[in-house]
Amino acid sequence: xxxxxxxxxxxxxxxxxxxxxxxxxxxxxxxxxxxxxxxxxxxxxxxxxxxxxxxxxxxxxxxxxxxxxxxxxxxxxxxxxxxxxxxxxxxxxxxxxxxxxxxxxxxxxxxxxxxxxxxxxxxxxxxxxxxxxxxxxxxxxxxxxxxxxxxxxxxxxxxxxx
Numbered sequence: 001x002x003x004x005x006x007x008x009x010x011x012x013x014x015x016x017x018x019x020x021x022x023x024x025x026x027x028x029x030x031x032x033x034x035x036x037x038x039x040x041x042x043x044x045x046x047x048x049x050x051x052x053x054x055x056x057x058x059x060x061x062x063x064x065x066x067x068x069x070x071x072x073x074x075x076x077x078x079x080x081x082x083x084x085x086x087x088x089x090x091x092x093x094x095x096x097x098x099x100x101x102x103x104x105x106x107x108x109x110x111x112x113x114x115x116x117x118x119x120x121x122x123x124x125x126x127x128x129x130x131x132x133x134x135x136x137x138x139x140x141x142x143x144x145x146x147x148x149x150x151x152x153x154x155x156x157x158x159x160x161x162x
Contacts, residue, residue, distance in 0.1 A: 006030040013045045013052065021055040031062040038067040066133055075104040077161050079126045080136055080150070084158045089140065089147035096122045130154070 007028060011020045012035040024032050034052060037043030049065070056063050082098050083090055096118045099105045105125050109117035127148070130137045136154030140147045150158070 008033060010035065013043075013049055015045055015048060017048055017051045017055060020052050021059070024056060024061055025059050029061050031064065032056055033064050033066055035066050035068055035073070038069050068129070075099075076126060076129050076134075078102065079104050080130060080154060080158055080161065083137060083148055083150050084155065089149045092119070092122070092127075092139070092146040092148055095126075095148050099126060 007030045009020070009024050009027070009029045009032045011024075011032055013020070020032065020034070023029075034049065036049055037045070040046050053063050079095070079099055082095065082102070086094075096105075096115075099122055100107055100118055105118070105121040107114060107118045107121050127137070127139065131139060134154070134157070135151060136157055137148050137150055140149060
C-alpha cells in the first residue's frame with residue numbers, strides 16, 4: 001500500500017504505553033513508527049518498547065522501529081525543510097553548505113579536507129537517514145553532480161513535521 005494512504009503515527013517511546021497505544025487505536029492507525037534511542041544502554045524507556053509492540057500487534061497495527069539519536073532527529077527534520085523549501089532538485093553541494101551553515105552537521109577538518117569531510121558528515125547524518133530509513137529523499141547523479149530531491153512520502157511528512 002502507498003505510504004501516503006496509510007494512517008501512520010510517529011511516536012517517540014517514553015515511559016508509558018497508553019500514550020502510544022490508545023491514540024493509535026482511537027485514530028485507527030494502520031502503522032506506528034516507534035522512535036527509540038539508538039543506544040539502548042542509554043535509554044531508560046527500553047522496557048516499554050516490547051509492551052507497546054505487543055499491544056499494537058494485538059490491535060493488528062503494524063509496527064516499525066527506528067533507532068535514532070533524538071538530538072540528531074531535529075537536524076534531519078530541518079534538513080528535510082531545506083530540501084522541501086528549495087522546491088526542486090537541490091545540488092548536494094548546496095545542501096552540504098546550507099547544512100554546515102545552519103549547524104545541522106559538524107565538520108572538524110582542516111581547510112584542505114573540509115569539503116570532503118563536509119560531504120561525509122552530510123551523508124552519514126542527513127542523507128542516509130532521510131533516504132534509507134525514512135525514504136523521504138532520493139539522490140540522483142547527473143554527470144558529476146549529485147542532486148537531492150524530496151519524494152512524495154517526504155513531501156507528506158514535511159507537511160506536518162516542518
